[in-house]
Amino acid sequence: MRIAALQMKAIAGDIEANLARIAAAAADAAKGGASLLVVPELAVTGYGAGEATFSDIASPASGDTVARLSAIAREKGIAIIAGFAEREGTAVYNSAVFTDGIGTNAVYRKSHLYGEYERAAFKPATPASVLVELGGLRLGMLICYDVEFPENVRRLALAGADLVIVPTALPQGASGTFIASHMIQVRAFENQVFVAYVNHCDSDGLFAYAGLSRIAAPDGTLLAEAPAQVEALLFADIRPADYDTSRAENTYLADLDRPV
Numbered sequence: 648m649r650i651a652a653l654q655m656k657a658i659a660g661d662i663e664a665n666l667a668r669i670a671a672a673a674a675d676a677a678k679g680g681a682s683l684l685v686v687p688e689l690a691v692t693g694y695g696a697g698e699a700t701f702s703d704i705a706s707p708a709s710g711d712t713v714a715r716l717s718a719i720a721r722e723k724g725i726a727i728i729a730g731f732a733e734r735e736g737t738a739v740y741n742s743a744v745f746t747d748g749i750g751t752n753a754v755y756r757k758s759h760l761y762g763e764y765e766r767a768a769f770k771p772a773t774p775a776s777v778l779v780e781l782g783g784l785r786l787g788m789l790i791c792y793d794v795e796f797p798e799n800v801r802r803l804a805l806a807g808a809d810l811v812i813v814p815t816a817l818p819q820g821a822s823g824t825f826i827a828s829h830m831i832q833v834r835a836f837e838n839q840v841f842v843a844y845v846n847h848c849d850s851d852g853l854f855a856y857a858g859l860s861r862i863a864a865p866d867g868t869l870l871a872e873a874p875a876q877v878e879a880l881l882f883a884d885i886r887p888a889d890y891d892t893s894r895a896e897n898t899y900l901a902d903l904d905r906p907v
């Protein structure tokens with residue numbers, strides 16, 4: 648299955664502009680033969696929108712934001728995973744939705760919020776394995792900081808995920824460069840899964856982002872990577888059978904509970 652990942656300069660607080668950008672990328676991704684388009688953390692609202700704006704424009708899983716993403720997926724003929732601010736009652740979650748546009752929607756809520764900015768705006772969710780099937784593959788979702796906790800990726804791998812999708816808002820800096828340039832490939836290798844790590848680029852007035860989006864294979868190699876500061880649409884062919892040797896040589900999951 649071919650996937651596409653949009654490293655995106657989102658506009659803080661401008662849902663219309665961000666949805667238009669996502670729709671254009673969905674058209675390009677479908678033309679490129681992709682079955683799935685992934686866009687960054689809070690791509691619909693912009694990561695730097697701020698607590699008050701998140702509260703004002705947050706939308707329930709059954710609401711307008713997911714409906715419009717689903718309509719884009721249906722119109723362009725491609726599934727979409729997108730970060731959005733999700734409202735449930737008085738709570739607002741930092742969420743990501745999978746929609747195939749033809750009836751399947753699945754929402755994942757970020758469990759490991761990063762910094763006071765996020766903790767002031769969002770409610771943390773209990774860590775959970777949200778898996779969806781697409782193109783014969785099992786996709787799991789995490790959001791940015793979640794992936795920096797090995798337990799979260801391991802949980803998805805043990806639940807049967809072939810591919811872990813990570814919408815992200817990784818800031819510029821030495822730590823961000825290390826995480827993007829090293830940690831993501833290790834997460835893929837130590838769990839023998841594919842990992843798609845999809846970041847913002849440039850800045851939104853509040854944050855400057857590292858870019859450096861990438862799609863890593865189970866053997867730790869990169870199938871695609873973006874530069875630091877510009878928008879990019881990445882493509883990768885996800886073929887688990889190509890990594891049977893890696894799985895046979897690196898039996899972490901099988902050996903996890905083997906008696907010592």
Ligand SMILES: NCCCCC(N)=O
Pocket residue numbers: 688760761790791792793795815816817818822826
């Ligand atoms: N190293 C922590 C960066 C996490 C940023 C985020 N949006 O979760």
